[in-house]
Amino acid sequence: MKSLKQFPLKPILFVLFLIFIVISFLIEFAPGVAVGKNFGLFSFQMVKVLPAIFILIGLFDIWVKRETIVKQLGETGGIKSFLWVFILAAPMAGGLLPAIPIAYTLYQKGARLTVVLTFLGAVGVGRIPMILFESTFLGWKFSIIRIIASIPLVVVTGIILGRALEKSDYKLPERD
Amino acid sequence: MGFLYILTVVAVIISLIANRQKTKKAFIVGSKMLWMITPPFVSILVSVSILLHLMPNEMIVDYLGDSNSYFGVVVASIIGSITVIPGPIVYPLCGILLEKGVSYSVIAAFSSSLMMVGVLSFPVERAYFGNKFALLRNIVSLFITLVIALIFSLANGRII
Numbered sequence: 001m002k003s004l005k006q007f008p009l010k011p012i013l014f015v016l017f018l019i020f021i022v023i024s025f026l027i028e029f030a031p032g033v034a035v036g037k038n039f040g041l042f043s044f045q046m047v048k049v050l051p052a053i054f055i056l057i058g059l060f061d062i063w064v065k066r067e068t069i070v071k072q073l074g075e076t077g078g079i080k081s082f083l084w085v086f087i088l089a090a091p092m093a094g095g096l097l098p099a100i101p102i103a104y105t106l107y108q109k110g111a112r113l114t115v116v117l118t119f120l121g122a123v124g125v126g127r128i129p130m131i132l133f134e135s136t137f138l139g140w141k142f143s144i145i146r147i148i149a150s151i152p153l154v155v156v157t158g159i160i161l162g163r164a165l166e167k168s169d170y171k172l173p174e175r176d
Numbered sequence: 177m178g179f180l181y182i183l184t185v186v187a188v189i190i191s192l193i194a195n196r197q198k199t200k201k202a203f204i205v206g207s208k209m210l211w212m213i214t215p216p217f218v219s220i221l222v223s224v225s226i227l228l229h230l231m232p233n234e235m236i237v238d239y240l241g242d243s244n245s246y247f248g249v250v251v252a253s254i255i256g257s258i259t260v261i262p263g264p265i266v267y268p269l270c271g272i273l274l275e276k277g278v279s280y281s282v283i284a285a286f287s288s289s290l291m292m293v294g295v296l297s298f299p300v301e302r303a304y305f306g307n308k309f310a311l312l313r314n315i316v317s318l319f320i321t322l323v324i325a326l327i328f329s330l331a332n333g334r335i336i
Binding site: 011014017031034035036038039041042043045046049050051052053054055056057058059061062063091092093095096097100101103104107113117120121124125129130133134136137138139141142145146149150153154157161165170171172173 | 179180181183184187188191198199201202203204205206207209210213215217218219220221222224225226228229260262263264266267268270271274280283284287288291292294297300301302303304305306308309312313316317319320323324327328331335336
């Protein structure tokens with residue numbers, strides 16, 4: 001996981017970004033103000049969901065035994081693994097980004113790659129908060145067609161890609 | 177959102193009753209992971225806020241406004257792949273596109289690629305799962321997006 005630390009945005013750059021935003025607000029520099037407002041809005045969105053998600057990941061990590069995950073989402077999980085990940089994805093908030101560490105935790109606990117991939121797909125297509133918004137603005141018909149079309153695609157591609165990766169003996173990056 | 181917190185609070189209470197020591201450990205594990213992911217998250221938030229300023233909603237509407245062709249689907253999935261727009265903003269935006277007469281298939285390509293393909297979150301995905309996994313998953317997701325758009329163009333006028 002070393003690569004998580006060497007990220008493009010160095011702390012000094014982030015400080016400069018914040019200074020730029022503050023100055024933009026002071027001198028009413030419109031583009032800076034707009035970027036600052038965006039940043040505030042998106043940060044708030046993330047700050048709202050992240051603490052809860054990481055508390056749940058922590059609890060999951062401590063309480064759920066590896067054997068349980070191996071049994072439900074591992075080689076022996078069979079078809080019900082895929083049902084599980086859709087149930088797991090449904091209440092998720094915050095989109096793909098916070099789902100990545102969750103998927104990783106599942107993998108660490110022994111879930112198959114096919115299941116991990118399906119989970120990430122399920123987060124993309126089957127989150128309830130998202131579907132509520134979608135159906136409000138685009139109509140129920142739209143949501144239903146999209147969901148019916150997406151679920152098999154996500155499962156089938158998850159299985160194909162996951163199996164291909166497992167066959168090639170795919171290794172995840174080293175953890176430090 | 178509300179549901180997530182209710183779930184979390186209930187889970188924490190149950191965990192506290194069951195074992196305080198373990199609950200404490202769970203919080204430590206959770207905060208460590210949160211701490212680890214904060215720098216990349218902040219990087220992404222900064223890039224998204226700049227990108228969305230350079231490509232505001234009006235511009236997206238302009239771009240997709242009169243595209244109903246396969247070309248429109250391609251443009252929509254490219255825009256959807258490179259941006260990250262929070263759900264509460266995406267769907268009203270899609271509603272505007274619909275009112276403007278943009279076809280369902282273009283809207284489906286836009287919203288699906290936004291939700292499934294993450295160019296901006298790619299570095300995080302790569303750090304956790306490796307280059308090959310992240311690359312292939314995003315390519316496959318783009319493919320799913322295009323198939324969904326195709327299904328909508330077939331359903332157009334018949335079902336929806």
